[in-house]
Amino acid sequence: METKKEVKILGWMVAVFALAFFLPIESARFNTAVAASLDLVKWYAREHVVLCLLPAFFIAGVIAIFVSQGSVLKYFGANAKKWLAYTVASVSGAILAVCSCTILPLFSSIHKRGAGLGPAIAFLYSGPAINILAIILTARILGFEMGLARTIGAVTFSVIIGLIMALIYRKEERVKKEQQLTIVPEPEKRPMWQTLFHFFTLVLILVFANWGAPSGGDTSSAWYVIWSYKWYITGFLGLLLAWSLIAILKIKWQWVVATVLATIAAAFLATSFIDNAKISPLVPMLVAISGLSLITLFDKRDPDNKEWALSAWGFAKQIMPLLAVGVVTAGFLLGSTHDGQTIAGVIPNEWITALVGGNSIFSNFFASVVGAFMYFATLTEVPILQGLIASGMGKGPALALLLAGPSLSLPNMLVIRNVMGTQKTVVYVSLVVVLSTLAGLLYGAL
Numbered sequence: 552m553e554t555k556k557e558v559k560i561l562g563w564m565v566a567v568f569a570l571a572f573f574l575p576i577e578s579a580r581f582n583t584a585v586a587a588s589l590d591l592v593k594w595y596a597r598e599h600v601v602l603c604l605l606p607a608f609f610i611a612g613v614i615a616i617f618v619s620q621g622s623v624l625k626y627f628g629a630n631a632k633k634w635l636a637y638t639v640a641s642v643s644g645a646i647l648a649v650c651s652c653t654i655l656p657l658f659s660s661i662h663k664r665g666a667g668l669g670p671a672i673a674f675l676y677s678g679p680a681i682n683i684l685a686i687i688l689t690a691r692i693l694g695f696e697m698g699l700a701r702t703i704g705a706v707t708f709s710v711i712i713g714l715i716m717a718l719i720y721r722k723e724e725r726v727k728k729e730q731q732l733t734i735v736p737e738p739e740k741r742p743m744w745q746t747l748f749h750f751f752t753l754v755l756i757l758v759f760a761n762w763g764a765p766s767g768g769d770t771s772s773a774w775y776v777i778w779s780y781k782w783y784i785t786g787f788l789g790l791l792l793a794w795s796l797i798a799i800l801k802i803k804w805q806w807v808v809a810t811v812l813a814t815i816a817a818a819f820l821a822t823s824f825i826d827n828a829k830i831s832p833l834v835p836m837l838v839a840i841s842g843l844s845l846i847t848l849f850d851k852r853d854p855d856n857k858e859w860a861l862s863a864w865g866f867a868k869q870i871m872p873l874l875a876v877g878v879v880t881a882g883f884l885l886g887s888t889h890d891g892q893t894i895a896g897v898i899p900n901e902w903i904t905a906l907v908g909g910n911s912i913f914s915n916f917f918a919s920v921v922g923a924f925m926y927f928a929t930l931t932e933v934p935i936l937q938g939l940i941a942s943g944m945g946k947g948p949a950l951a952l953l954l955a956g957p958s959l960s961l962p963n964m965l966v967i968r969n970v971m972g973t974q975k976t977v978v979y980v981s982l983v984v985v986l987s988t989l990a991g992l993l994y995g996a997l
Contacts, residue, residue: 580897584883587894591882591926592875594889601833604652604871605840606757611656612862613750615663616855617740633669640673641709642681652874652926654678655966656866662970668724669717672979673709675967679957680705689933689953693940697950704954704990712982719978740855745799752792759785760836782832789814789839796843801852810842869969874962881926881961888935904939910947910995912988918948919987922956923980926963932956947995955987 575581658675666674681702690698717724762781765774777784793811796802814835821834844863850856885903886896907918936949959980968976 580895580899583895584886584897587887587896588879588882590894591887591889592878594887595878595926597829597833598889599652601836601840602760603757604656604874605836605867606753606760607654607656608863608866608870609840609843609859610750610753610757611660611866612859613746613753614657614660615862615866616859617746617749636667636670637673637710637713640670640713641677641706652870652960652962652966655870655963655970658967659866659869659970667717668720668971668975669713671713672716673713675979676712676958676983677705677709680709680954693933693936693949697946697953700950700990700994701953704950704987708954708983708986708990711986712979715982716975716979720975741799745795749792749795749799752788752795756785756788756792759788760832786818796846800847800850800856802846802850802856803852806846806850810839810846813842814839870966874966876962876965878926878962881924885921885925904944907939907944907948907952910945910992912992914945914948915951915988915991915995916984918944918952918991919955919984922952922954922987923959923964923984924961925956926960945995947991947993949991950994951987951991954990955983959983 654675657678658671661674662671686698686702686705689701759777759781762778764778765772790811793807796807797804817838818832818835821831825831825834844860847856847860882896884896884898886898887894903917903921907914907921932953936944936952939952940946940949964976964980967979
């Protein structure tokens with residue numbers, strides 16, 4: 552046993568030495584890929600972690616702590632009415648406006664609370680795929696036909712994939728159904744409307760804090776008006792959250808008011824001394840999240856408030872390391888594309904563009920696979936596709952990438968595997984890729 556351990560250590564030492572010895576630092580492609588990986592990590596940290604993931608962890612915590620198991624079982628459980636479970640799950644993305652990574656803590660929450668595999672998978676796919684903002688942007692930039700095809704495909708896929716997963720693992724679901732029949736739900740601690748108010752306030756903060764600027768400089772649309780006032784809207788929602796903390800969660804009003812004042816002061820100082828319009832909003836958001844964490848963690852009136860903070864921290868510990876590995880890997884292999892700039896990864900972008908022209912089975916399959924492994928932040932898939940279409944990408948592969956890309960990514964797969972195992976993850980990813988390929992073929996042939 553001791554010999555095997557020493558051989559294993561020696562093997563790792565040799566592997567690390569070989570990696571260092573043969574490191575291709577003289578290769579321009581390798582150095583560019585490293586730069587792309589670091590650029591994607593920096594952009595992800597600035598644009599996505601503070602405004603998207605941290606609020607999502609708290610939203611997931613609301614589901615895990617404040618939403619009763621009975622409520623989850625009623626709408627998503629193995630014994631829930633299928634039409635209700637799949638309807639709720641398949642349209643959830645219309646209000647969430649999340650990407651393939653932000654949906655993960657929410658999926659993990661309902662999965663742990665006993666949701667049936669089919670509805671949980673439908674929710675996992677639909678969250679990023681049926682983002683109403685992305686649908687509107689797709690129709691405006693890529694055409695109404697593409698927007699409609701994306702909407703129909705995403706809603707249909709979420710239900711089909713969920714039903715197939717439930718069918719494949721029907722024995723496990725049968726056991727879960729029998730177990731849930733014996734569960735006696737605890738009585739609701741507070742009226743459901745209060746929990747929903749708290750939950751949707753957090754969801755709307757997430758939505759408006761990440762509301763993107765309209766493309767093309769269009770200043771006449773409602774989209775632009777909302778974007779212009781998005782931080783005022785977010786601030787108002789923050790005040791509603793403060794009211795919820797005091798009136799619903801019964802946290803000391805002095806603590807909540809102190810957090811609100813600290814957030815306002817942080818916003819004033821950030822706008823006064825930080826010129827970067829993308830960085831300055833992160834300061835008050837971090838102050839608000841830190842304050843929320845502290846006042847819930849040290850609250851003595853209701854143990855659920857502390858559990859909420861600890862639950863959000865638990866999701867962060869589970870998800871953040873895997874996302875970090877996935878983002879670094881995706882950036883190195885496929886490059887970094889954002890804010891109008893593109894840095895190539897080890898796999899040249901020209902290869903991808905050349906492989907997704909026309910409407911062959913291969914081009915649609917390749918677009919689905921590339922979309923599945925690439926990371927798309929909310930709404931970024933549209934300008935990326937606009938560039939690819941301009942470079943010769945076929946409309947079929949474009950739809951295939953739209954249906955596979957936003958719902959999957961390498962970081963997303965790593966976390967899903969950690970939640971429901973390797974086999975189910977492989978089946979889920981395969982279903983998304985195959986159905987996206989078929990949809991692209993059909994759409995390209997029309």
